[in-house]
Amino acid sequence: MIGVGGALAGAIVLLLVLLAWMRAEASSKDSRSDWGASDQEQGESVESCSPEIVSQIFSAPDSKFISGLESPGLENLFRRERTAVALHWVQETSALIGKIMRRHLEASRLSADLEIAVEVRIFLQYARLKLYCGILFVLIGLLGPQRLAGTALYAERFIQRIGEGLAEFQLAAQLQEREGSESL
Amino acid sequence: MSAMVKPLPVQEAYEDLLQRSLSRIPCDLGRLLYLASTRDYNTGNYHHDGLADRFSVKVARSALEIAHRQAFYKVAALSLEDLVRDLAAYLESSRENPEEFLRTWQRLEPYRIAIPMEVNPTVARLFASNVRLALAVLRLRQESSHLDR
Numbered sequence: 556m557i558g559v560g561g562a563l564a565g566a567i568v569l570l571l572v573l574l575a576w577m578r579a580e581a582s583s584k585d586s587r588s589d590w591g592a593s594d595q596e597q598g599e600s601v602e603s604c605s606p607e608i609v610s611q612i613f614s615a616p617d618s619k620f621i622s623g624l625e626s627p628g629l630e631n632l633f634r635r636e637r638t639a640v641a642l643h644w645v646q647e648t649s650a651l652i653g654k655i656m657r658r659h660l661e662a663s664r665l666s667a668d669l670e671i672a673v674e675v676r677i678f679l680q681y682a683r684l685k686l687y688c689g690i691l692f693v694l695i696g697l698l699g700p701q702r703l704a705g706t707a708l709y710a711e712r713f714i715q716r717i718g719e720g721l722a723e724f725q726l727a728a729q730l731q732e733r734e735g736s737e738s739l
Numbered sequence: 740m741s742a743m744v745k746p747l748p749v750q751e752a753y754e755d756l757l758q759r760s761l762s763r764i765p766c767d768l769g770r771l772l773y774l775a776s777t778r779d780y781n782t783g784n785y786h787h788d789g790l791a792d793r794f795s796v797k798v799a800r801s802a803l804e805i806a807h808r809q810a811f812y813k814v815a816a817l818s819l820e821d822l823v824r825d826l827a828a829y830l831e832s833s834r835e836n837p838e839e840f841l842r843t844w845q846r847l848e849p850y851r852i853a854i855p856m857e858v859n860p861t862v863a864r865l866f867a868s869n870v871r872l873a874l875a876v877l878r879l880r881q882e883s884s885h886l887d888r
Contacts, residue, residue: 604861607816612865617819621872626879629872636868644861 604644609711612641613704634699641700641707642692648714649688655717656681680717684710752794752802759789761806766828767814768850774807775853783856807855814853815866822873830877841878845871 604612611617621633659677663669687710694703764770778785785803786796794802817825830840844850850870854863 604859608859608862608865611816611818612861614818620818620820621876624876624879629875629879632875633872636872640861640864640868643864647859647861 604647604711606708606711609644609707610704612637612644613700613707615701615704618701637700638695641695641703644707645688645692645695648710649685649692652681652684652688652714652717655714684713684717687713748794748798749801749805752790752798753805755793756787756790756802756806760787761810765832766825767810767817768822768825768829769832771807771810771814771853772829772850774803774810775855777803778807780852804855808858811853811855811858811866812862815862815869817869819869819872819876822869823876826870826873827877837877837881841874841881845874845878 617637618633621630663674691703691706691710694706700707760773761770764773774785777787785800785807787799787803790799790802793799814822814825830837833840848867848871851867854866
């Protein structure tokens with residue numbers, strides 16, 4: 556049984572996460588209005604950021620450089636700016652995972668011999684990445700992006716690997732479908 | 740991003756652009772702004788008279804577009820410290836009044852025009868955010884040098 560203390564601690568943690576989420580949402584909304592093109596206008600391109608850019612967003616040397624200038628105003632501006640960019644990256648990454656998954660589902664429909672085990676594995680990877688993005692979003696709101704460079708780079712590499720894997724799967728499904736229609 | 744495959748005439752036009760025009764500009768930000776200035780704001784098409792005469796309008800357009808994207812990604816990937824240095828070099832080469840330059844850039848944000856079409860939106864945001872920060876750093880340095888005097 557969870558005691559009153561445990562329940563109270565749980566409620567406090569939940570409240571903190573909720574606050575961090577709301578704060579993160581507010582900064583990402585600020586940055587959304589800051590930049591014109593909507594996701595719809597971006598079309599269906601599946602281009603992710605390069606690892607160099609991701610490192611740059613979560614860069615500790617940039618943070619050190621700003622700290623060295625000893626200006627609290629500038630440090631606040633830096634924190635705000637980088638948090639907004641990092642949150643935008645998480646949202647864009649999450650949307651990209653969704654696009655990759657949609658494409659995979661379209662390709663799966665064309666596939667003649669679906670393997671349930673493979674599909675389950677892909678779905679679990681998708682769910683894991685989505686969860687990862689959610690956690691990263693809250694953590695950026697709580698801690699700021701500079702402490703999360705390793706986690707962000709891991710997510711980026713993981714997405715690229717999944718993207719490549721799914722692209723191969725899609726190609727194989729298309730080839731199979733073409734062969735099927737030729738043999739008819 | 741830098742490893743774009745260019746057809747041969749475009750490659751030649753690109754190298755010509757690098758040698759004749761871009762090599763004379765002393766900083767990355769200056770090269771980026773120069774390339775952005777060859778783009779028509781209404782149509783988004785690039786044009787360069789000399790390059791179009793030597794090659795063709797179409798080839799010149801492609802070479803300029805590739806050069807613009809490459810220059811943009813190069814500046815977007817600069818560390819903040821390097822960007823501050825680059826922006827200071829650009830400010831110096833402009834020979835404008837530094838105070839007025841910084842104030843105008845902070846208000847009008849003309850660097851936003853330097854963003855090519857169809858770039859990754861996060862990279863575009865990072866670029867604009869970094870220039871804002873670099874401007875704030877130069878402004879801070881300027882203010883402290885005024886106080887020192």
